[in-house]
Amino acid sequence: MSLRPSCLAPMVAFSLLAAGLWAAAPERPNILLIVSDDQGYADTGFQGAMDIATPHLDRLAASGVRFTNGYVTHPFCSPTRAGLLTGRYQQRFGHERNPYFDPSDVREGLPLGETLLPARLQAGGYVTGWIGKWHLGAAPAFAPQRRGFAETYGFIGGGHRFRDWKPDPSVEYQVAIERNGQPVESPSHLTEAFGQEAAAFVRRHAAEPWFLYLAFNAPHNPNEPTPERLARFAGISDPVRQKYAAQVSLMDDAIGGTLAALKETGQERRTLVFFFSDNGGPVGINGSVNRPLRAGKGTVYEGGVRVPFLMAWPDAISAGRTDDRPVSSLDVFATTLAAAGVAMPSDRKYDSVNLLPYVTGRNPAAPHDRLYWRNGALLAVREGDWKLVRGAGAKDELYNLAKDLGETSDVASSQPEIARRLAATLDAWNGELIEPAFPGLTARAGKAGGGKKKR
The missing domain is CATH 3.30.1120.10 (Arylsulfatase, C-terminal domain)
Structure with missing residues (x-):
């Protein structure tokens, strides 16, 4: 007998209720996936930062589980995003490089043969939204509204100016901000705008289950905080670190506004939240710190792939926990589908693991036998x-x-x-992987982690 996705959520809830893991069967949760950009391992309060206050992220950590061995699948931005949205090591479908920003090149992006997480959730009755950085292909065929996102707001490239820019479609870091594929007026500050848009999305869809992918470009270069926020960090002598800290602080406030909207609308307890950085901090470039890890972005040492990693869901997961078992950004895919009551696909090999049995205490084992990385x-x-x-x-x-x-x-x-x-x-x-499917930024521009036409 086949089961419709809408039938699966009560069954999942019942099985966990019977196991004594939930006090009451929850509704299908909202899913809030928050990803920062090039953030250092040590650069939040819950990771031990002394010079950058992140009170909102710290409260999120206290409300759920902090994974001390949380990893992403690649030490660069775009491949990690491709992996977490497909539940597959991105090298299985050739997305091993940051795509070159070329809206006319239909090779440079997440291959169209892959079905993304939002499309699967949309088919299961979820409202889907993307806010922030895309970086999964600049050609129209790769646009987020064509990959399962019903509501979109952000920029299509791999990075962007934060304030005081003149829109220019030929310069990756100055393209127009778009809403549902149409250019809109430039906000006064991009990080603040993303937080405001996310809070509005949360309020707008309080009566229906939703999935929101909130992908900040902070604190990726160029760090351009507001003057007021920069002044708060006058005690940091390194000017690069000072700007970085101010950008992290602005992002923390934007996240705080989004979480406040959840609470104000009565959605806090029934929302599953993930937070992690897309890769390790590029030490010596944007002011980030990865201590005590070795190296940083671009490498497969711990500093390149181990990141701050949180998961919270008050209706289902006990608060204030630390989990030392290795987990991966890949696991967002299976965990989200399980929570939403949408069947895990079986049309190809998936590497994602449903973390719910592990974080609720039902399974004391490690979610993964092994984790792998390849960057060239x-x-x-x-x-x-x-x-x-x-x-x-x-x-x-x-x-x-x-x-x-x-x-x-x-x-x-x-x-x-x-x-x-x-x-x-x-x-x-x-031996299971394929060669890169597109030349990518490194091959086209000869620079890893950046763009030929930026700012």
């Missing part, structure tokens, strides 16, 4: 506390993250059997 010639695999890194030197490197979080002591020579086993699993996974 740089590859890595994590299994338990062990991590193998390939491509940075002449030989594979092996680290015990439980003893060496900073990846300073390569123990491959003293642990040859573990190194060989992980190398074999990495080879097997790599």
